[in-house]
Amino acid sequence: MKLYMVPLAPNPTKVMLYIAERAELGVDMGIEQIVVNTVKGRHKEPEHLARNPFGTVPAFELDDGTFLVESLAIIQYLERKFPDNPILAGTPEDIGHALDVERVVDLRLAGPMGGYGHAVNSPLGYPKDMEKAAQLEAAMQAPLDFLENLLSDGRPLLTGEQASIADCTLQASCQFVRFVEQDVFGDRPLLRAWDERYRERPAAQTVLKW
Ligand SMILES: N[C@@H](CCC(=O)N[C@@H](CS)C(=O)NCC(=O)O)C(=O)O
Numbered sequence: 001m002k003l004y005m006v007p008l009a010p011n012p013t014k015v016m017l018y019i020a021e022r023a024e025l026g027v028d029m030g031i032e033q034i035v036v037n038t039v040k041g042r043h044k045e046p047e048h049l050a051r052n053p054f055g056t057v058p059a060f061e062l063d064d065g066t067f068l069v070e071s072l073a074i075i076q077y078l079e080r081k082f083p084d085n086p087i088l089a090g091t092p093e094d095i096g097h098a099l100d101v102e103r104v105v106d107l108r109l110a111g112p113m114g115g116y117g118h119a120v121n122s123p124l125g126y127p128k129d130m131e132k133a134a135q136l137e138a139a140m141q142a143p144l145d146f147l148e149n150l151l152s153d154g155r156p157l158l159t160g161e162q163a164s165i166a167d168c169t170l171q172a173s174c175q176f177v178r179f180v181e182q183d184v185f186g187d188r189p190l191l192r193a194w195d196e197r198y199r200e201r202p203a204a205q206t207v208l209k210w
Helices: 010-024 071-081 092-121 130-151 165-179 189-199 202-207
Strands: 002-005 032-035 059-061
Touching: 002 010, 010 071, 010 092, 010 165, 010 202, 092 130, 092 165, 130 189, 165 189, 189 202
Parallel strands: 002 032
Antiparallel strands: 002 059
16 A cells, blocks of 8 residues: 655645554554655656546555545545544444544645745745635634533543544644644633644654654
C-alpha cells in the first residue's frame, strides 16, 4: 500500500497522523509514503491524475492497484483492514460521536482555515485578499466555539482520553495555519491547551514539521 502525499497539506497530514497514531497503538500497517511535489504542480500531471482524477492529495494505492482519493475513506478502509487496536474504538455511541466531531472539523472548519491561510499569506503565492480572510474568519467562529465547548468537560483530546480522527483532522489544519504564521484560536484557552497537548504526542512529533 502506498500513500501519495505532501507533508504540509492538511488532508494528507490527517492520514499521516492517523497512521502514526495507529503505530503508537502497535499497528504497523507497512504503508509506503511517497511525496508528490505539489509546489512543482506534479499533482496535476498525468502520472498523478492516473491515481486521482481530481488532481488532489492524498491518493492511496491498495495492494490490488486500485486507489482511494478521500482522506476519511482511506482511514475507514485502514480501520477495517487492520482491525486490531482501532482508533475508532468503543461503543457505537463513542464511534458516532468521534465521527461526528471529525465531520464538523473537516466540513465546517478545515476549509475556512485553509482558505484563510491562503488569503493572508499563501505559501503558493496566491494574492492577499483581506475581505475573503474576514469572511472565512467569521465562518470559523461557530465550529471553534463548538470545539471549545466540547473541551469544557475536561477531556484532554477532542473526543475523550484517546486520540481520535478528529484530533488528526484538526491538527493537520492547525499545522498549515502555523506555517503561514497565523492564529485562529482567538480567546479559546481550552483549544490552545489541546493544541499544545496534542503536539506533544509521539505520533504528532513524528509527523508534524511546523
Ligand atoms: N476531500 C479530499 C480533499 C483533498 C484535497 O483537496 N487535498 C488538497 C490538499 S490538502 C489538494 O490536493 N489541493 C490541491 C488542489 O486542489 O489542486 C480529502 O479529504 O482527501
